[in-house]
Amino acid sequence: MPTVVLMDVSLSMTRPVALEGSEEFQRKNLAIHGLTMLFEHMATNYRLEFTALVAFSSLWELMVPFTRDYNTLQEALSNLEDYDKTCLESALQGVSNIVQQEWGSSCPCQVVLVTDGSLGIGKGSLRHSLSTMKHRGDDKKFPLPFPFPAKLYIMCIANAEELQSSDNLESLEQLLTLNSGGGQIFTMEGPLCLKSVQSMFGKLIDQAYTPFHAVLRCGNLSSDVQVFPRPEPVVIDEEVEPIPRTILTDLEIVGFIEIGDISSPPVLSRHLVLPIAVNKEVDEVGAGTTEDTEEDTSANQIAGKSPNFCVLLHGSLKVEGMVALVQLGPDWYGMLYSQADSKKKSNLMMSLFEPSPEPLPWLGKMSQLGPTSDAKENPYGEDDTKSPFPLQPKNKRSYAQNVTVWIKPSGLQTDVQKILRNARKLPEKTQTFYKELNRLRKAALAFGFWELLKGVAELLERECTLLPDSAHPDAAFQLSHAAQQLKLASTGDSQYAAFDHNITPMVTDFSGGERERM
Amino acid sequence: MRKFLSSTAKLLSSCYPLQFSLDIQTSWSYSFAKMKMFSLSHKTAFVVDHCPYMAESCRQQVEFDMLTKNRSQGVIPLAPVSKSLWTCAVECSMEYCRILYDIYPTNKLVNYIVSDSEFHILNSWNQEDQNTQELMSALAAVGPPNPHEDPECCSILHGLVAAVESLCKITEYQHQARTELMDRADRVSNRGRIVCLTNAKSDTHVRMLEDCVLETIQEQNKLAAGSDRLMQIQQCELVLIHTYPLGEDTLVSDRPKKEISPVLSSEVHSVRAGRHLAAKLNILVQQHFDLASTTITNIPMKEEQHANTSANYDVELLHHREAHMEFIKSGDLHPAGSTSRDSGLKETVTLKWCTPRTNSVELHYCTGAYRISPVDVNSRPSSCLTNFLLNGRSVLLEQPRKSGSKDPPSISEGCGGRVTDYRITDFGELMRENRLTPFPESGSSGKSPSERAKDQLERHTRYWPMIISQTTIFNMQAVVPLANLIVKETLTEDDVLTCQKTVYNLVDMERKNDPLPVSTVGTRGKGPKRDEQYRTMWNELETLVRTHVGGGERHARVLECVTACRSRPPEEEERKKRGRKREDKEEKSERNGKDMEAEKNWQETERLKGALEREKEELVESEVIKDSPDSPEPLNKKPRLALEETQLPEKAKGPVSLLTLWTNRVNTANSRKHQEFAGRISSVNNKAELYQHLKDDNGMETHENGKANR
Numbered sequence A: 001m002p003t004v005v006l007m008d009v010s011l012s013m014t015r016p017v018a019l020e021g022s023e024e025f026q027r028k029n030l031a032i033h034g035l036t037m038l039f040e041h042m043a044t045n046y047r048l049e050f051t052a053l054v055a056f057s058s059l060w061e062l063m064v065p066f067t068r069d070y071n072t073l074q075e076a077l078s079n080l081e082d083y084d085k086t087c088l089e090s091a092l093q094g095v096s097n098i099v100q101q102e103w104g105s106s107c108p109c110q111v112v113l114v115t116d117g118s119l120g121i122g123k124g125s126l127r128h129s130l131s132t133m134k135h136r137g138d139d140k141k142f143p144l145p146f147p148f149p150a151k152l153y154i155m156c157i158a159n160a161e162e163l164q165s166s167d168n169l170e171s172l173e174q175l176l177t178l179n180s181g182g183g184q185i186f187t188m189e190g191p192l193c194l195k196s197v198q199s200m201f202g203k204l205i206d207q208a209y210t211p212f213h214a215v216l217r218c219g220n221l222s223s224d225v226q227v228f229p230r231p232e233p234v235v236i237d238e239e240v241e242p243i244p245r246t247i248l249t250d251l252e253i254v255g256f257i258e259i260g261d262i263s264s265p266p267v268l269s270r271h272l273v274l275p276i277a278v279n280k281e282v283d284e285v286g287a288g289t290t291e292d293t294e295e296d297t298s299a300n301q302i303a304g305k306s307p308n309f310c311v312l313l314h315g316s317l318k319v320e321g322m323v324a325l326v327q328l329g330p331d332w333y334g335m336l337y338s339q340a341d342s343k344k345k346s347n348l349m350m351s352l353f354e355p356s357p358e359p360l361p362w363l364g365k366m367s368q369l370g371p372t373s374d375a376k377e378n379p380y381g382e383d384d385t386k387s388p389f390p391l392q393p394k395n396k397r398s399y400a401q402n403v404t405v406w407i408k409p410s411g412l413q414t415d416v417q418k419i420l421r422n423a424r425k426l427p428e429k430t431q432t433f434y435k436e437l438n439r440l441r442k443a444a445l446a447f448g449f450w451e452l453l454k455g456v457a458e459l460l461e462r463e464c465t466l467l468p469d470s471a472h473p474d475a476a477f478q479l480s481h482a483a484q485q486l487k488l489a490s491t492g493d494s495q496y497a498a499f500d501h502n503i504t505p506m507v508t509d510f511s512g513g514e515r516e517r518m
Numbered sequence B: 001m002r003k004f005l006s007s008t009a010k011l012l013s014s015c016y017p018l019q020f021s022l023d024i025q026t027s028w029s030y031s032f033a034k035m036k037m038f039s040l041s042h043k044t045a046f047v048v049d050h051c052p053y054m055a056e057s058c059r060q061q062v063e064f065d066m067l068t069k070n071r072s073q074g075v076i077p078l079a080p081v082s083k084s085l086w087t088c089a090v091e092c093s094m095e096y097c098r099i100l101y102d103i104y105p106t107n108k109l110v111n112y113i114v115s116d117s118e119f120h121i122l123n124s125w126n127q128e129d130q131n132t133q134e135l136m137s138a139l140a141a142v143g144p145p146n147p148h149e150d151p152e153c154c155s156i157l158h159g160l161v162a163a164v165e166s167l168c169k170i171t172e173y174q175h176q177a178r179t180e181l182m183d184r185a186d187r188v189s190n191r192g193r194i195v196c197l198t199n200a201k202s203d204t205h206v207r208m209l210e211d212c213v214l215e216t217i218q219e220q221n222k223l224a225a226g227s228d229r230l231m232q233i234q235q236c237e238l239v240l241i242h243t244y245p246l247g248e249d250t251l252v253s254d255r256p257k258k259e260i261s262p263v264l265s266s267e268v269h270s271v272r273a274g275r276h277l278a279a280k281l282n283i284l285v286q287q288h289f290d291l292a293s294t295t296i297t298n299i300p301m302k303e304e305q306h307a308n309t310s311a312n313y314d315v316e317l318l319h320h321r322e323a324h325m326e327f328i329k330s331g332d333l334h335p336a337g338s339t340s341r342d343s344g345l346k347e348t349v350t351l352k353w354c355t356p357r358t359n360s361v362e363l364h365y366c367t368g369a370y371r372i373s374p375v376d377v378n379s380r381p382s383s384c385l386t387n388f389l390l391n392g393r394s395v396l397l398e399q400p401r402k403s404g405s406k407d408p409p410s411i412s413e414g415c416g417g418r419v420t421d422y423r424i425t426d427f428g429e430l431m432r433e434n435r436l437t438p439f440p441e442s443g444s445s446g447k448s449p450s451e452r453a454k455d456q457l458e459r460h461t462r463y464w465p466m467i468i469s470q471t472t473i474f475n476m477q478a479v480v481p482l483a484n485l486i487v488k489e490t491l492t493e494d495d496v497l498t499c500q501k502t503v504y505n506l507v508d509m510e511r512k513n514d515p516l517p518v519s520t521v522g523t524r525g526k527g528p529k530r531d532e533q534y535r536t537m538w539n540e541l542e543t544l545v546r547t548h549v550g551g552g553e554r555h556a557r558v559l560e561c562v563t564a565c566r567s568r569p570p571e572e573e574e575r576k577k578r579g580r581k582r583e584d585k586e587e588k589s590e591r592n593g594k595d596m597e598a599e600k601n602w603q604e605t606e607r608l609k610g611a612l613e614r615e616k617e618e619l620v621e622s623e624v625i626k627d628s629p630d631s632p633e634p635l636n637k638k639p640r641l642a643l644e645e646t647q648l649p650e651k652a653k654g655p656v657s658l659l660t661l662w663t664n665r666v667n668t669a670n671s672r673k674h675q676e677f678a679g680r681i682s683s684v685n686n687k688a689e690l691y692q693h694l695k696d697d698n699g700m701e702t703h704e705n706g707k708a709n710r
Helices: A027-045 A070-078 A088-103 A126-135 A160-165 A168-178 A194-208 A292-305 A309-320 A409-423 A430-446 A450-465 A473-489 A511-517 B085-103 B132-142 B157-168 B172-187 B203-225 B275-288 B321-330 B380-390 B424-433 B449-460 B477-486 B493-511 B530-546 B553-565 B570-590 B593-630 B637-651 B658-673 B677-685 B688-709
Strands: A003-008 A051-056 A060-067 A109-115 A150-159 A183-188 A212-218 A221-228 A250-258 A269-275 A322-329 A332-340 A346-352 A369-371 B004-013 B019-021 B043-049 B057-062 B081-084 B109-115 B119-121 B191-198 B235-244 B255-261 B264-272 B291-302 B310-320 B349-354 B369-374 B395-400 B436-438
Touching (some): A003 A027, A003 A088, A027 A109, A027 A150, A027 A194, A051 A070, A051 A088, A060 A070, A060 A088, A088 A109, A150 A160, A150 A168, A150 A194, A160 A168, A168 A183, A183 A194, A212 A309, A250 A332, A250 A369, A250 B449, A269 A309, A309 A322, A309 A332, A309 A346, A309 B424, A322 B424, A369 B449, A409 A473, A409 B057, A430 A450, A430 A473, A430 B132, A450 A473, B043 B085, B043 B157, B057 B085, B081 B085, B085 B132, B085 B191, B085 B235, B085 B275, B085 B310, B085 B369, B109 B132, B109 B157, B119 B157, B157 B203, B191 B203, B191 B275, B203 B235, B203 B255, B264 B275, B275 B291, B291 B380, B369 B380, B380 B395, B436 B449, B477 B530, B477 B553, B493 B530, B493 B553, B530 B553
Parallel strands (some): A003 A051, A003 A109, A212 A250, B043 B109, B043 B191, B191 B235, B235 B264, B291 B349
Antiparallel strands (some): A051 A060, A212 A221, A221 A269, A269 A346, A322 A332, A332 A346, B004 B019, B004 B395, B019 B369, B109 B119, B255 B264, B291 B310, B310 B369, B349 B395
């Protein structure tokens, strides 16, 4: 989940903060202090998050495009200059453009807006934007809600009382409501100082940037992992009381399935599964180095050299072309697989299926998937050429059962032609002739289309008269028999017009031997 | 057109149910194609007019005598046929149901009612009645309307009343939901739609029908209030379709949806029969069930006449609207100008077919899977596409490319990433053995198949070193039979025999001093000596077998076999030697001449074995020296610790005196040399058969082992 930090650099951010005895701070300094704290946290605990920095006043500027290099972000923070007035609408439009350009419209995103809560006056102010938004055309729509799923966190370098005295808090709350993806407004408690800004950003970190740690298990093999980006709670049903569901921190592998069998299933979200070393520094003897700077790399090297189950699993999944089915909670499953984004780099990924006992109909109920050794016969075949998947549906779909549709004349014409073609190759095609004839008969009876039955009967009678001298004598018998049967059916007489009744070939002196061979 | 690339594309997959999957780079939330369970679309009552008037021709002629043209001249083609209003109504309603059942195999139900002088209900709300074959069969029994019936007796009203009554009947799904919700059963709603195909006389007639439906709803709701099997209708949507022959003026005017009362809304469509009616119902089924259309273009197909040329075709599919959400959000959907030829002014999204790569089994990122139904199901292009997919293949479709795919870090950069000797192939083998397969649901209260799958994984991983240099036994072909069997939940007698044979074979290898595949990676200087290697191997084997000893008596017998046959740790070996010398002296003095020969044999073997061992140790040392210089890292400590731990309980197993050990062994060794032993045992213990089997299969080996190693 990439993050965009949207930093207010309008003049009002330079307002000094009253501090007793110490040096003078601007609100901007407090904001930078808070963001520094956020970036430091991400650099150590949330390393894979991509973050971009946008500064805005009446204009906006992308200071740092999406990066994992937190030094660059930090540097950009300290070089921010001061500009004119606050114009939030255009800045939000900017954020929208930046995210869509980089991530498209389906990638969830977090927007951290840092402002002093002075939202401008007159045209271009947030209040003006909000009051006019309903009267605009499609080309000048308000940027919220964003076209991508987004959480909006508003960090106010101001306390609640200050914001309430103006109606700015109300406007900000309106922003949150507009952004359907949710979010929160954070304000500072007590006097504006370094301590209170730290506590405010601490809350943001707890809320949005705590890493998700879990244990991945496969029987007795296991590994401590970080799941990134962290899986967000999922709300399942609209009808019954919605309860957000979170995945277990104990991820247990149920078994394995071939990639071809699971065949690109739909997923709610995708996550990297990164093995983590827990207390490795303490466990390993000789990890300590005299130089502090090397300590980190040394610990990393040691962690890199001790065997880890994730790496083993990843390697085998990749080589075998399989996925591991993993249980995420009651009636909730996901899959682990090797994902390669370029030829060199690949990683262990986990995708979450929709929480449901049967998220993928072609596998059936997940709880009914068991070990092949329990089956009487190996469902994969002795030579590994078979597969129990996909499961066949109880009722065949229309496209799998040769349905009859005559809505377009061509549908009807094709079916009549099939009968005629076979009629001309009697007696060789006796079986297919009657099969097609019965198919037409059934549909005509269901549609109450008796006129067609009469018509086809006439057609067959005419064919009979047109038979060449060389024709097999049986052909004439079968044609007139079929024609007669259709005529009987077209009377609606229950004896001949029963839907389940089939016209069978006439037994003639000539036909016995012929049909044996069919 | 923006950034169209063929590499990232939409995916059509072949899995049942034919799915339509979106292949898009990143996403977080997608919602499965699912409407509220008990929305209006849960129940649809079809009411089709079967009055004499419906027997009238729709006045659209269909040529069916086509083949005559390019054949014998002089044959006059037969007169074209014409469908009746009834036939048109039936086939269009069947098409509506076909699409509905394709896309919603469950949960969306149809109750089909025919109305003439009375009503005929052709099916029930039950799931097993929900398919087109059942309906076709029932329709055939009804037959076309009788044009000679008295029109005064006939009315669509009978059917409409029956439809309202039917909507009050609880469905299996509603019943199930009510049972599950118990005290909040009132939350289960009862809404429904009536689609009525009729020929109305006038707008006033239509008004009368609407009033009648409303009255019936009110009456039925009163009745339902006091019944368990009935539910009050909370909302009903009446869709009246007036259909009339081509060339006639309509007597009924179209009217958009209007609320007649809080419980009933109604709309009126006035449509000519035939293809106009078909197009109207196609639009309605999409509206009623949130469907949208995608046309796949440029499908290459072989021409029937010219097999070596191919032309491009289009196929239009219907699916849940949700499948287009990505396009709509990203602004890539341009409804204007993308219209379907077949369905009038309806919108369709056009996507290009990409020729599929063969044999590539790839996992595509997919944010949604949607069931599809071809608009023109039995046209040749449609059936070519669906058969292609039903045969297990998939199709990629072009779509706008999204950026934003950032490379993730490589797994080799993280924990365990620098280790190079993972047992990848072995774990792959384990994965194959732990592949899943579906089992039918059984009423038994035992463990679910997925729980059994987890249990199996647990057994298979009880002792499973992750890297090659941590294990000896798993690098040995000779151990494979035992290693594969011991993880089984239950062993057969044959399995036990195979395991025992494996152990005897190892004993034999040790006797012959065969080299072991001990990894020299990470060892400093000389590797362990051959006998030490064997001891490590035995320790490991015992650890493996011991983790399964709880599996039952047969598992325990395998462990007994290992502990009885394995070579001892050095201290024990040392004690054994000292003990032997002392015993030798004692025994020599006591022994009578009979045993002398056996003793001599044994000594001979020991001497020979010693000589062989020395020879081979030298060989090993030279090998180790060859391997060692590039491997300065110390041997990983973990596995050794693990082995030491597992050795402890064995050491503490209890006091068995050296004398007992010794006599047992000598007895065993001696007894094996005596021909009469098998018979004697069988006569005492009745175990002759089992022993016979062992001896038949492996007689030579056991004999040799007994002689050599004991």
